[in-house]
Amino acid sequence: MKSLGSTRRTFAPWADPDAKPFIRFENVSKRFGDFAAVDNLSLDIYEREFFALLGASGCGKTTLLRMLGGFERPTSGRILLDGQNMLGIPPHRRPVNMMFQSYALFPHMTVEGNIAFGLKQEGMPKAEIAERVQRMLKLVKLESFAKRKPHQLSGGQRQRVALARSLAKRPKVLLLDEPLGALDKKLREETQFELVDLQYELGLTFMVVTHDQEEAMTMADRIAVMDKGQVEQVAPPQEIYEAPASRFVADFVGSINMFEGTLIREAGGPQLKDRSGLAFDIADSGDASPGETAWLAVRPEKVRISRERPEVQNAIDGEVWDIAYFGDMTVYNVRLDDGRVVKASTINSLRRLEDALTWHDRAWISFSADAGVVLTR
Amino acid sequence: MKLLRRLFPAIGSRLVIAVPYLWLLCLFLIPFVIVFKISLSQVTIAMPPYMPVFGLEDGVSGFLEKLRGLSLENYVWLFGDPLYINAYLSSLYIAAVSTLLTLLVGYPLAYGMARAPANLRPLLLMMVILPFWTSFLIRVYAWIGILKPEGLLNQFLFFLGVIDEPLIILNTTRAVYIGIVYSYLPFMVLPLYATLEKMDYSLIEAAEDLGCTRLSAFWKITFPLSLPGIVAGCMLVFIPAVGEFVIPDLLGGPRTLMIGKTLWSEFFSNRDWPVASAVAIVLLMILVLPIVYFQRTQARAREQA
Numbered sequence: 001m002k003s004l005g006s007t008r009r010t011f012a013p014w015a016d017p018d019a020k021p022f023i024r025f026e027n028v029s030k031r032f033g034d035f036a037a038v039d040n041l042s043l044d045i046y047e048r049e050f051f052a053l054l055g056a057s058g059c060g061k062t063t064l065l066r067m068l069g070g071f072e073r074p075t076s077g078r079i080l081l082d083g084q085n086m087l088g089i090p091p092h093r094r095p096v097n098m099m100f101q102s103y104a105l106f107p108h109m110t111v112e113g114n115i116a117f118g119l120k121q122e123g124m125p126k127a128e129i130a131e132r133v134q135r136m137l138k139l140v141k142l143e144s145f146a147k148r149k150p151h152q153l154s155g156g157q158r159q160r161v162a163l164a165r166s167l168a169k170r171p172k173v174l175l176l177d178e179p180l181g182a183l184d185k186k187l188r189e190e191t192q193f194e195l196v197d198l199q200y201e202l203g204l205t206f207m208v209v210t211h212d213q214e215e216a217m218t219m220a221d222r223i224a225v226m227d228k229g230q231v232e233q234v235a236p237p238q239e240i241y242e243a244p245a246s247r248f249v250a251d252f253v254g255s256i257n258m259f260e261g262t263l264i265r266e267a268g269g270p271q272l273k274d275r276s277g278l279a280f281d282i283a284d285s286g287d288a289s290p291g292e293t294a295w296l297a298v299r300p301e302k303v304r305i306s307r308e309r310p311e312v313q314n315a316i317d318g319e320v321w322d323i324a325y326f327g328d329m330t331v332y333n334v335r336l337d338d339g340r341v342v343k344a345s346t347i348n349s350l351r352r353l354e355d356a357l358t359w360h361d362r363a364w365i366s367f368s369a370d371a372g373v374v375l376t377r
Numbered sequence: 378m379k380l381l382r383r384l385f386p387a388i389g390s391r392l393v394i395a396v397p398y399l400w401l402l403c404l405f406l407i408p409f410v411i412v413f414k415i416s417l418s419q420v421t422i423a424m425p426p427y428m429p430v431f432g433l434e435d436g437v438s439g440f441l442e443k444l445r446g447l448s449l450e451n452y453v454w455l456f457g458d459p460l461y462i463n464a465y466l467s468s469l470y471i472a473a474v475s476t477l478l479t480l481l482v483g484y485p486l487a488y489g490m491a492r493a494p495a496n497l498r499p500l501l502l503m504m505v506i507l508p509f510w511t512s513f514l515i516r517v518y519a520w521i522g523i524l525k526p527e528g529l530l531n532q533f534l535f536f537l538g539v540i541d542e543p544l545i546i547l548n549t550t551r552a553v554y555i556g557i558v559y560s561y562l563p564f565m566v567l568p569l570y571a572t573l574e575k576m577d578y579s580l581i582e583a584a585e586d587l588g589c590t591r592l593s594a595f596w597k598i599t600f601p602l603s604l605p606g607i608v609a610g611c612m613l614v615f616i617p618a619v620g621e622f623v624i625p626d627l628l629g630g631p632r633t634l635m636i637g638k639t640l641w642s643e644f645f646s647n648r649d650w651p652v653a654s655a656v657a658i659v660l661l662m663i664l665v666l667p668i669v670y671f672q673r674t675q676a677r678a679r680e681q682a
């Protein structure tokens with residue numbers, strides 16, 4: 001598979017008010033007894049979109065996927081696919097296919113048999129099935145494994161068979177439930193890009209459930225961050241990361257420093273005054289109005305660390321409390337005098353740093369006025 | 378000492394392996410050889426009622442002399458008389474039909490148990506095993522009370538107005554089928570339940586996702602994957618059912634022909650131990666094939682797991 005990384009298009013149908021959503025969840029709820037797995041959720045997904053549902057386990061993302069697949073029936077609300085109401089349509093009559101987390105390969109069938117299974121159900125002619133199976137095997141690079149049984153394959157190979165099987169029927173939408181969850185890190189990273197390329201090449205709509213934020217960020221056009229059965233934010237990866245809509249999103253995706261305080265308007269511009277009396281300059285106060293409690297969220301890589309006090313307003317001094325060395329970067333945990341810990345990360349662009357900070361050194365952390373996001377919830 | 382250990386590298390582990398073999402030798406092979414020897418003897422009015430009888434006092438020449446007295450005559454007799462052949466065939470037929478019926482009753486039962494909420498399953502399992510707490514003989518006797526013309530079943534059907542004359546079930550082959558299905562049901566349900574319970578339900582969902590209806594998903598996925606359980610259950614029912622004696626004797630009446638009853642009457646009514654032994658040996662030979670098949674499928678299933 002050639003990498004399409006450089007040719008990846010700018011694709012943003014969600015920004016186009018005339019674009020028609022391909023999949024539409026309208027006020028969908030799913031209750032199991034008293035527990036609302038999905039709670040009055042609305043969501044639009046566009047054709048050819050690579051859409052990721054991101055959330056911790058139990059947030060309802062898998063239930064949402066299974067409702068689209070037809071395995072769960074919504075307690076209330078509607079699901080539309082290409083304008084058609086999916087309510088009451090059983091899984092076998094839906095133009096979607098699912099790749100299961102456990103892969104769910106049929107153990108009594110060969111790789112070929114697994115891939116051909118759905119096509120046989122359709123009543124496709126034999127010759128055509130054989131041809132399609134060959135194409136699918138080639139697509140996932142498993143041509144020489146056609147006659148193997150699932151238990152004779154490695155984890156990565158099984159994942160490919162599951163993918164080929166779910167793609168064989170050319171579904172309008174492919175649902176992927178933690179598609180890379182069972183693979184080791186290296187293989188997962190490779191497969192992420194392959195999935196993206198495959199989706200682009202086939203022109204399909206992919207809806208993937210994952211708890212791994214990196215996976216969602218690398219693969220998806222848009223991410224829906226879910227919590228307690230509701231969507232917290234739907235946005236492209238960069239927006240999710242740089243402009244989180246809530247403290248939950250900011251905290252769930254990546255790591256974050258959070259300063260709670262009150263918004264005040266000074267002559268020089270808005271400031272956030274926190275409870276210990278520190279006042280931070282902020283460039284954009286977002287939705288917050290003066291006097292309101294708000295949170296300033298700053299990503300560690302936007303926080304600078306230095307021995308000398310820098311020439312910016314937003315600077316606090318503290319003690320280096322912990323250092324986490326990752327090779328490409330180092331994360332310093334700086335403990336402020338009131339006990340709070342602020343994270344600052346630096347890229348290790350030099351092999352050796354004279355006078356590097358070490359444990360218990362006094363240090364200043366600082367960030368510019370536009371480094372943080374002001375959140376009101 | 379070192380040399381000893383080298384000659385017999387693992388005396389301990391060999392001893393452990395020896396225990397089951399010793400068990401088989403004493404409780405299976407030796408009795409089998411005795412029965413086999415009797416089947417080659419002639420009937421006589423004596424105690425024991427066959428000859429020759431080997432003894433330690435015979436000496437080598439006496440032993441060889443008596444060995445010449447053994448013959449396959451009983452087997453020739455067995456295959457010359459249609460009574461025995463019919464009894465064998467009838468037993469195989471009744472066992473096969475009962476096995477099929479047990480499967481038809483047991484499969485949905487096992488399936489329902491495997492799909493029941495996990496906290497309910499131990500209770501359901503208990504209910505399947507519960508009848509074993511009562512004597513088998515008493516349970517078969519109880520069926521007489523249910524099936525006889527003035528029994529519970531007929532009374533109930535009268536009460537419902539479904540029938541106006543009693544159904545004759547007792548002392549027919551139907552009663553034997555009912556008895557065998559009832560008695561051997563747990564042997565069918567338990568292995569079926571074991572295979573169905575460990576089956577991954579997402580396989581069914583995957584089949585439905587790929588275009589199967591519920592029913593075709595069952596036939597294409599659940600059924601083939603439960604075959605090891607089906608084979609195990611069928612063998613566990615079929616093998617003992619062929620030689621079943623109590624059920625046909627109590628429920629089947631005099632007209633039901635089964636080899637277990639034939640064997641019993643040869644042994645106790647005719648006091649013809651040699652022919653009875655020959656009947657038993659032939660029965661064993663008939664059952665060896667399905668037993669070997671059963672063992673092989675079990676071994677294969679273990680290998681795959």
